[in-house]
Amino acid sequence: MTPRVVLADDHPVYRDGLRMLLESTGEVDVVGTAADGVEAVRLATELRPDVVVMDLQMPGLDGVEATRRVLAAVPEAGVLALTMHDDEENVLAAVLAGARGYLVKGADQTAILRAITAVAAGEVIFGPALAAMVTTYFAGLARSGSPSNAFPELTTREREVLQLIAAGLSNGQIAQRLVLAPKTVRNNVSAVFAKLQVADRAQAIVRAREAGLG
Secondary structure, three states: OOOEEEEEOOHHHHHHHHHHHHHOOOOEEEEEEOOOOHHHHHHHHHOOOOEEEEOOOOOOOOOOHHHHHHHHHOOOOOEEEEOOOOHHHHHHHHHHHHEEEEEEOOOOOHHHHHHHHHHHHHOOOOOOHHHHHHHHHHHHHHHHHHHHHHOOOOOOHHHHHHHHHHHOHHHHHHHHHHHHHHHHHHHHHHHHHHOOOOOOHHHHHHHHHHHHOO
16 A cells, blocks of 8 residues: 655755655655644644654754654654754654654655655664664663653753753843853743743743752
8 A cells, every 4th residue: 555645844845856756656645745843743633644754853843843743643653754964862852752763864765765665564764873872862761760861852952951940040040050142041941841842931840840850
């Protein structure tokens, strides 16, 4: 059976090019394309594809959180993360959100089709570099049970900001402590709230302290 696929990427040239490439093979049925994470979740929920090819870097709702929401709504779907590079932090976060494989932009047609087919069949397909990342991550988690492993969807900077929020610091105090511009701190705080799906500082503090931060 031909895998039904939704493509999510905020770059129209790449997104349309990938769609045309896949459709030209006759081996994949591209049922929808999305320009951001919100649209990807909506299309996946409506169309219930076999595979969502998900760019990790998208405006609004990033690919990691979109992966989590897609799989909550359509657990039978497979998500194939799409990256510019084998970026450890983002790719590992996508894996922990439920992605079953990854593609690097620039992969050839054969590799793309193989990855989509594998994920559609319920397989997990990762390269050696990512396999090593995952192994190292879980080995460290088992050894330490450390709060530093909490919230893998956060970047290192966002985790630092969350740690200071949990310690009761204001945005101004965080800016001074980390030597950052106030706007940068506000952006990081907003990103933390979005990724933790909390509405305000109080809820973020509760989540952080439950995980041993602060």
